[in-house]
Amino acid sequence: MNTSDKAPDWEVACPLETLREGTPKGVKLKGVPVALYKVGDKVYATHDICTHAYAHLSDGFIENHLIECPLHGAIFDVRDGKCLAVAPCDLQTYSVKIADGAVSVLLPASDGDENG
Numbered sequence: 001m002n003t004s005d006k007a008p009d010w011e012v013a014c015p016l017e018t019l020r021e022g023t024p025k026g027v028k029l030k031g032v033p034v035a036l037y038k039v040g041d042k043v044y045a046t047h048d049i050c051t052h053a054y055a056h057l058s059d060g061f062i063e064n065h066l067i068e069c070p071l072h073g074a075i076f077d078v079r080d081g082k083c084l085a086v087a088p089c090d091l092q093t094y095s096v097k098i099a100d101g102a103v104s105v106l107l108p109a110s111d112g113d114e115n116g
Contacts, residue, residue, distance in 0.1 A: 010097065010104045019043060019103065024067065026058030034094065034105055037078045039065055044078040045094040045105045052087035 011029040019025055019038040026048050027034050033048035035058040046067070048058050055071035062068070066084065068075050074087035081091035095106040 008106055008109050010106050013045070013103045013105050016043070016098055016101050016103050022062060024058040024060060024062055026056055029105055030107055032107055035067070036096075036103060036105075037062055037067065039078065043096050043098060043103055045096050046076065046078055046081055047092040047094075050074050050087060051083065051089045051091055057091075 009030070013027045013029060013034065013036060014025065019036060021038045021040070025036045027036065033056070035046050035048040035056070037044045046057065048056050050057055050069040050071065052069060052074040053071050055069050057067050057069055057076070060068050060070045062078070065077050065079050066075055067078050072086055074083065075085040076083055076087070076091045078093070081093040083090050097104050097106070
């Protein structure tokens with residue numbers, strides 16, 4: 001059974017030391033735009049594109065666990081992606097692990113030609 005194309009992958013996103021609390025960081029992992037957020041001693045990851053309109057959440061404003069889209073003010077909880085204002089649906093979140101000073105994100109298995 002060949003599952004190499006469907007298995008989720010941990011992708012190294014950045015060194016932990018490059019993340020600053022209160023400043024989201026956008027990265028692209030295997031073509032997927034991902035936003036990273038340092039809140040206290042934890043790091044969270046979501047899809048970087050707002051579900052309301054095309055805008056990078058990594059350009060938005062974060063306070064505690066809430067990220068606000070810079071375009072129309074949609075608000076999401078970075079812990080679970082729950083939409084709290086404006087946007088019609090929740091935001092994709094990703095598992096994060098920190099090892100050897102690096103932040104890695106668990107991307108879902110690739111579905112081939114689908115856009116994310």
